Amino acid sequence: MSLLPESQQPLVSVIIPTYNRPEYLKLAITSAIKQTYQNIEIIISDNCSSENIQALVASFGDSRIKFWRHQQNVGMLANQQYGFKIARGKYCASLHDDDIWNEDFLSKLIPPLEANPDLIIAFCDQYIIDAQGKINNIGTEQNTRAFKRHKLAKGIHQPFYKIGLIDKSIPTAAACVIRNDFVDWDSIPSEVDGMWDLYLTYLCCISGHGAYYHPERLTQYRAHAQTDTMLSGGRDLQAKIRKAKSEMFCYQVFMEDTHLKEFKNYFQQKWLEANTTLGIGLLRSEQIAEARPYFWQALNKQKFNPRTVAALGLSFTPRFLASKLIKTSK
Template sequence: MSLSQECQQPLVSVIIPTYNRPDYLKQAIASAIKQTYQNIEIIVSDNCSPENPQALVASFGDSRIRFWRHQQNVGMLANQQHGFKMARGKYVASLHDDDIWNEDFLAKLVPVLEANPELILAFCDQYIIDANGIIDNAGTEKNTRGYKRDQLKEGIYQPFCKVGLVDKSIPTAASCVIRNNLIDWDSIPPEVGGMWDLYLTYLCCISAYGAYYYPEKLTRYRAHEQTDTMLSGSRDVQAKIRKAKSEMFCYQAFMEDAQLQKFRTYFQQKWLEANTTLGIGLLRSKQIAVARPYFWQALTKQKFNARTLVALSLTFTPQFLANKLIELSK
């Protein structure tokens, strides 16, 4: 690519939030640098990792990289948002420190946005890889089908509330390019926690702009032992509690949005499911009295649900027996 061609391309800000994963971070940065679309800035925002990755970042010797290190751990969401707020590009794309982009990821999605000013984002499909970077073919196929990307045809979706918030086809945090000036990054509330990508999808959905689907697997999402959904023991319980609280906040907001009333029944069901999940997490962490109201709420606002009823019954079971049943259910 010539210098004149590069200068004609709009700047894309690649946001890489990171915490304590230097080996994976190195691969993520390398995949950003190797993009055939060259007019980019790479923002690495470190959440006060025990081992400062500044030397690793500097070792690439690439002037397009901007590094920021928080003096204390500010939490995953604040670290992610800080990267977005640093962005100077016309477009932004999030790249988690344990994920990888194909070399043509930006080259295929950015031109679509440039050609269609009525679009707020463009997204693609993704591979699932393991801790060693090996493609999990079965996991990839399950992921594509689970988020119904196998049913999407290439092209513009407008509106795209069902695609984004019901089918959840848009991997906003890993395989998406967004038009920067259309998002107020301060409008993402801290209560969304780990569901920030779903809430960002929501902001895009209600923008009145469209979304474009490019039906190729252009990124690689890593599923490994450090992924929140794959934690074990007490860390797993706390992760589930955090996720359930985030889901409850998001679905409550969606239910109350007049623009989304068509999907209110679906959002309410997801909100009730999150109530039960939160209650079970609290029950497993021995917070029985705190857990019980969430089960009652879920039962009184939906039809019979065996999962919720069984969980509620455990809150009235003698502690030693409840503990055994909870352990068996893990």
């Protein structure tokens, strides 16, 4: 599909939320500016960084860049949503401050959306890079296979409940373009927190519109110590607790949605797993009384689960012994 002349190209809003990562941010902005698709606005929403982000942004001297700095830290979700809410483009795309787009990212994802007005989203595959920006070839292939994009056919998928919410093939936070007026950005509740990208995928899925998959790797997702997915994986206990709460909220919503009734058992299982994960997080933070109800809730609604039973047992173990055992729990 060929692009229209630049004067006729629809505006695309590039949303870059940022917080205290100026060196990475510089690379992200550069990758947006260098897009071969040029009719863009770049919205940088700074979550009250202690670093002088505004000076860095100004150094680019690009009139397409719009900068906003929150006067206090409003949290990751609110910072992200601010950019979406003020976006003027026909399409919008999220670019995290530590990620990078290939120069042809937009030029390859916009044409399918323009050609088919019933599409709500177009997405691609992605590379995994390390903190220094080196491509992790093994990690990249593992990522593609983990989210089943290696089996996903190029082209239109409609409906796309399974690839969006079960396989989680759509990297909504870093490698997609969304038709702006098809999404009510105010309908994303604060409870989704760090799971906002999955919830956004959900909104796209239930819209009734289609998705387009372009199988090339057109973005670079940076996996490093400060990545939210790394933190929630156990390096930061509070991040783990927040993620579990977000998962419980999302899967509860999905379970109750009649659009998704064929997947209700799957979402219920994920909700139960999140209960146990939250309980373990509270247990590790020595909030024992608060942890137990989540274990009981999980056990009452599923068959015997060794992970949940073991965690519940630990909550009744003397603290000096339990503290050693809990450290090995996931």
